[in-house]
Amino acid sequence: MSGRKGNLMSVRDDIKVVDATIRDGGLCNNFEFSDEFVRELYKTNIRSGVDYMEFGYKASKTMFDPEKHGKWKFCDEGDLRAIVGENISDMKIAVMADVGRCDYKTDFLPKEESVIDLVRVACYIHQIPAAIEMVEHFHSLGYETSCNIMAISQASWEQVEEALEMLAASSVDVIYLVDSYGSLYPENAGELAKKYYAFAEKANKKVGFHAHNNQNLAFANTIEMLSYGISYLDATAMGMGRGAGNCQMELLLGFLRNPKYNLYGILSFIEKYMIPLKESGITWGFDLQYMFTGQLNRHPRAAMAFTDEKRSDYCEFYKSLLDNF
Amino acid sequence: MSGRKGNLMSVRDDIKVVDATIRDGGLCNNFEFSDEFVRELYKTNIRSGVDYMEFGYKASKTMFDPEKHGKWKFCDEGDLRAIVGENISDMKIAVMADVGRCDYKTDFLPKEESVIDLVRVACYIHQIPAAIEMVEHFHSLGYETSCNIMAISQASWEQVEEALEMLAASSVDVIYLVDSYGSLYPENAGELAKKYYAFAEKANKKVGFHAHNNQNLAFANTIEMLSYGISYLDATAMGMGRGAGNCQMELLLGFLRNPKYNLYGILSFIEKYMIPLKESGITWGFDLQYMFTGQLNRHPRAAMAFTDEKRSDYCEFYKSLLDNF
Numbered sequence: 214m215s216g217r218k219g220n221l222m223s224v225r226d227d228i229k230v231v232d233a234t235i236r237d238g239g240l241c242n243n244f245e246f247s248d249e250f251v252r253e254l255y256k257t258n259i260r261s262g263v264d265y266m267e268f269g270y271k272a273s274k275t276m277f278d279p280e281k282h283g284k285w286k287f288c289d290e291g292d293l294r295a296i297v298g299e300n301i302s303d304m305k306i307a308v309m310a311d312v313g314r315c316d317y318k319t320d321f322l323p324k325e326e327s328v329i330d331l332v333r334v335a336c337y338i339h340q341i342p343a344a345i346e347m348v349e350h351f352h353s354l355g356y357e358t359s360c361n362i363m364a365i366s367q368a369s370w371e372q373v374e375e376a377l378e379m380l381a382a383s384s385v386d387v388i389y390l391v392d393s394y395g396s397l398y399p400e401n402a403g404e405l406a407k408k409y410y411a412f413a414e415k416a417n418k419k420v421g422f423h424a425h426n427n428q429n430l431a432f433a434n435t436i437e438m439l440s441y442g443i444s445y446l447d448a449t450a451m452g453m454g455r456g457a458g459n460c461q462m463e464l465l466l467g468f469l470r471n472p473k474y475n476l477y478g479i480l481s482f483i484e485k486y487m488i489p490l491k492e493s494g495i496t497w498g499f500d501l502q503y504m505f506t507g508q509l510n511r512h513p514r515a516a517m518a519f520t521d522e523k524r525s526d527y528c529e530f531y532k533s534l535l536d537n538f
Numbered sequence: 539m540s541g542r543k544g545n546l547m548s549v550r551d552d553i554k555v556v557d558a559t560i561r562d563g564g565l566c567n568n569f570e571f572s573d574e575f576v577r578e579l580y581k582t583n584i585r586s587g588v589d590y591m592e593f594g595y596k597a598s599k600t601m602f603d604p605e606k607h608g609k610w611k612f613c614d615e616g617d618l619r620a621i622v623g624e625n626i627s628d629m630k631i632a633v634m635a636d637v638g639r640c641d642y643k644t645d646f647l648p649k650e651e652s653v654i655d656l657v658r659v660a661c662y663i664h665q666i667p668a669a670i671e672m673v674e675h676f677h678s679l680g681y682e683t684s685c686n687i688m689a690i691s692q693a694s695w696e697q698v699e700e701a702l703e704m705l706a707a708s709s710v711d712v713i714y715l716v717d718s719y720g721s722l723y724p725e726n727a728g729e730l731a732k733k734y735y736a737f738a739e740k741a742n743k744k745v746g747f748h749a750h751n752n753q754n755l756a757f758a759n760t761i762e763m764l765s766y767g768i769s770y771l772d773a774t775a776m777g778m779g780r781g782a783g784n785c786q787m788e789l790l791l792g793f794l795r796n797p798k799y800n801l802y803g804i805l806s807f808i809e810k811y812m813i814p815l816k817e818s819g820i821t822w823g824f825d826l827q828y829m830f831t832g833q834l835n836r837h838p839r840a841a842m843a844f845t846d847e848k849r850s851d852y853c854e855f856y857k858s859l860l861d862n863f
Contacts, residue, residue: 221725398793399724399758400546400765428789433724433758440725463826464753467833468723477856483826484852501788501808508792508801527809531802 217440224471227444229264232462233423235285236267236309238453241497242490244269244283250486251285252296254450259302260478261466265331265445267307268293273316293328305330309361310351312336312343317350324355331357333389338368341376345383352384359387359421359445365405366396366510377409381416387445388413388420392434395427395457395507399437402430410442421445424460426452427507429499431460436468450479451487453495456513456520457503496520501527505534542765549796552769554589557787558748560610561592561634562772562779566822567815569594569608575811576610577621579775584627585803586791590656590770592632593618598641618653630655634686635676637661637668642675649680656682658714663693666701670708677709684712684746684770690730691721691835702734706741712770713738713745717759720752720782720832724762727755735767746770749785751777752832754824756785761793775804776812781838781845782828821845826852830859 269285332351336344409420420443424431448465452458502516594610657676661669734745745768749756773790777783827841
């Protein structure tokens with residue numbers, strides 16, 4: 214039960230590739246993507262065999278001013294439909310709802326009135342009860358749900374076990390590990406994957422993984438965990454995501470052996486949209502400041518500030534992190 | 539015997555970190571490093587606990603014109619001594635000798651007259667008999683030796699097994715896997731590591747690994763193989779090396795738990811020397827063209843030409859690779 218599922222040549226039909234470019238990438242540009250960009254990514258993902266596309270957050274408009282953020286921080290039904298119509302494709306639509314930052318009781322339509330398929334509830338481990346309340350609400354509205362437990366590298370195994378027991382008893386469909394700090398190595402990522410999978414399998418649920426690339430391990434950890442049964446795999450075009458970014462979609466699609474996945478579509482999108490975006494000055498991806506916080510198992514906020522200030526005094530920055538251990 | 543050696547907190551005294559910046563990085567700038575650069579890297583490596591520093595190749599001066607290459611393509615004894623003196627440090631000095639490109643019978647002094655400690659013989663798998671002849675010569679001169687089998691992702695296991703049997707019967711000290719194409723994944727890298735280790739252990743030899751970063755897996759594969767008993771680990775400052783480059787020294791030193799290894803020294807070197815080198819226009823590191831050749835298990839030469847020509851038509855390049863499968 215705890216061994217590898219399949220091998221490097223296998224097709225695993227349980228695999229679901231989740232594109233999180235607009236949602237996690239939106240943290241790099243305040244969600245200010247053009248409609249053309251989002252529509253072309255939507256078409257690209259369909260052509261590439263991607264299973265879910267996450268469009269952004271459903272953030273509270275009482276907490277966050279819609280005038281000050283791009284629309285994908287809020288994912289209004291009308292804005293989604295302007296891109297996907299009735300979404301007649303096989304690809305499903307996902308949005309993220311953060312515990313404590315979402316007016317979830319008022320801002321979600323019943324599933325039959327929405328093009329959204331999956332609501333991903335993001336929380337820290339101490340927020341699991343609040344997350345489960347949201348999961349049950351979304352489930353009762355008719356949505357697929359996931360619970361994405363962030364900063365997993367700082368939770369104790371006892372905490373994780375308790376969270377998994379609570380989630381196993383809930384209506385959630387997918388339990389996500391989120392390596393927010395990019396601190397896991399393939400070895401401990403694999404061990405975590407085995408534990409989650411064993412729990413989830415008993416409760417007939419799936420497990421997902423969302424990586425960050427602080428130690429250049431986002432792709433490596435993703436494929437290692439996949440080999441131990443994790444089946445929902447987050448990736449983003451060119452790895453676009455907060456700080457060091459995420460698992461690169463182009464690496465993941467080049468790795469998967471299921472012929473439904475097609476690398477070429479995403480390459481065209483990267484060449485036409487992602488490289489110009491990067492050249493326009495939007496920053497993400499592996500760099501030393503993010504490596505430090507990953508190695509030290511810390512939130513990347515200090516590294517993000519270092520980046521925003523366009524600093525290059527890596528040694529001073531590293532010493533300041535050690536001073537604040 | 540085939541399980542993991544130690545865990546993520548262990549100190550493994552058999553680990554040897556090998557800095558290959560001048561040798562593999564020299565392939566990016568025709569070995570034209572300033573003496574200051576090489577001397578500061580030498581001092582940095584000593585301070586950082588690095589076990590071996592590879593200074594370059596001992597290439598044949600009848601085949602390669604010394605006027606047209608930097609001196610580290612030849613590693614004359616006088617040039618080495620101008621940097622290291624008698625090398626009174628604990629760090630050992632390595633050079634590489636390519637099968638078929640090295641006048642090995644005339645260009646090496648007896649060990650007692652040289653500051654070189656380790657000669658690394660690089661070959662393709664069909665050149666093993668020639669490599670062993672060189673290994674025996676260097677061994678008889680008094681050097682430590684390794685045999686670095688390149689392009690291992692294209693060799694069959696039957697070939698590898700035969701090579702390992704021949705090397706086990708030789709005087710070689712260290713058998714290296716070289717993932718020249720950056721094509722391995724942690725899963726098959728780990729399997730290879732177990733097989734090599736089992737062979738080498740019986741013959742009382744060590745195993746080393748030299749990674750390339752075509753799929754952003756150089757560091758991941760290095761630490762995965764290390765966990766299965768591989769102990770000689772190649773890395774370079776900022777990953778400097780041909781094409782997609784190598785395992786980054788700063789990632790590796792941040793991972794190893796032995797307190798003899800010190801990250802700070804290499805950070806200072808990167809800030810003062812590597813970042814300016816990169817900004818001066820010397821190119822290496824992960825990029826899509828190298829990802830393609832890694833995914834397709836091919837020599838990176840077409841990707842290197844794409845880079846040299848400063849092309850950015852990734853899709854056209856990808857299609858041309860598929861046409862020439």
